[in-house]
Amino acid sequence: MTTRIGVVTFPGSLDDMDARRAVRLAGAEPVPLWHRDKDLHQVDGVVLPGGFSYGDYLRCGAIARFSPVMESIVAGAKEGLPVLGICNGFQVLCESHLLPGALTRNDHLHFICRDQRLRVENADTAWTSSYEAGQEIVVPLKNGEGGYVADERTLDELEAEGRVVARYLELNPNGSRRDIAGITNEAGNVVGLMPHPEHAVEPLTGPTTDGLGFFTSILKRLVNTP
Amino acid sequence: MARVVVDVMLKPEILDPQGQAVQRALPRLGFEGISDVRQGKRFELEVEGPVDDAALARIREMAETFLANTVIEDFTVRTES
Numbered sequence: 001m002t003t004r005i006g007v008v009t010f011p012g013s014l015d016d017m018d019a020r021r022a023v024r025l026a027g028a029e030p031v032p033l034w035h036r037d038k039d040l041h042q043v044d045g046v047v048l049p050g051g052f053s054y055g056d057y058l059r060c061g062a063i064a065r066f067s068p069v070m071e072s073i074v075a076g077a078k079e080g081l082p083v084l085g086i087c088n089g090f091q092v093l094c095e096s097h098l099l100p101g102a103l104t105r106n107d108h109l110h111f112i113c114r115d116q117r118l119r120v121e122n123a124d125t126a127w128t129s130s131y132e133a134g135q136e137i138v139v140p141l142k143n144g145e146g147g148y149v150a151d152e153r154t155l156d157e158l159e160a161e162g163r164v165v166a167r168y169l170e171l172n173p174n175g176s177r178r179d180i181a182g183i184t185n186e187a188g189n190v191v192g193l194m195p196h197p198e199h200a201v202e203p204l205t206g207p208t209t210d211g212l213g214f215f216t217s218i219l220k221r222l223v224n225t226p
Numbered sequence: 227m228a229r230v231v232v233d234v235m236l237k238p239e240i241l242d243p244q245g246q247a248v249q250r251a252l253p254r255l256g257f258e259g260i261s262d263v264r265q266g267k268r269f270e271l272e273v274e275g276p277v278d279d280a281a282l283a284r285i286r287e288m289a290e291t292f293l294a295n296t297v298i299e300d301f302t303v304r305t306e307s
Binding site for chain 1: 236239240241243244247292293295297298
């Protein structure tokens with residue numbers, strides 16, 4: 001049976017096509033999900049893509065959080081449904097309180113777009129098991145509000161519990177606390193990531209193919225699940 | 227109709243790079259003596275019916291769940307006559 005990974009399209013999503021393509025290249029079946037449709041169509045996992053959902057009005061991800069599809073995704077995530085939020089998707093996950101903290105305006109105020117070196121810190125989540133802990137990868141990064149913030153206690157907890165999934169190397173591109181590029185929830189099924197692995201899945205269009213691992217990880221996990 | 231104003235500000239410990247950029251621009255424009263600027267949001271709500279305790283409680287709930295992200299922001303609610 002083919003693994004089905006849903007990719008949500010909100011008004012203003014930009015990277016839903018690339019996310020679906022990454023899912024397909026990893027060997028799974030991408031399933032388009034629509035923001036107004038509560039039905040998750042029996043998918044085995046969900047990707048919340050990058051972009052500017054609802055124009056980033058109010059706060060990034062704040063309006064998307066209350067869309068009908070998110071009701072089902074939040075409920076599913078609490079039951080163990082694997083969810084990967086990339087960039088705007090990460091912002092939606094924080095606004096939904098599926099992940100702690102928040103993403104704020106880059107400290108230098110500029111939109112940044114670069115190929116970013118990362119270290120995968122946690123290779124035990126639903127979305128990172130194709131990597132080795134400590135592995136360095138390069139994937140594109142593009143954001144205006146990518147600065148990860150949380151109070152010191154939350155940051156200490158994330159560190160102590162190994163819930164920092166990826167960290168920026170060489171340069172902190174947006175003022176994120178403790179160079180955090182991505183985090184996971186306690187169960188490891190929900191991952192938020194500011195850089196864009198879906199743009200680094202084939203040599204023609206990406207700087208590397210380092211991003212593919214996020215999408216093969218989920219396949220590996222679902223195939224191994226009895 | 228009564229108006230209720232909700233002001234949303236970043237918490238003091240959260241860096242406000244937009245406010246900083248405004249502050250840094252001021253001397254260049256000839257406005258001296260401003261040591262800090264914090265930028266926030268103001269929501270003006272036109273309320274149907276009386277603004278009683280129940281209505282204000284609903285508005286506080288709205289601010290808490292939607293208008294502000296209380297992880298990084300504080301809010302105040304007040305009635306404007």
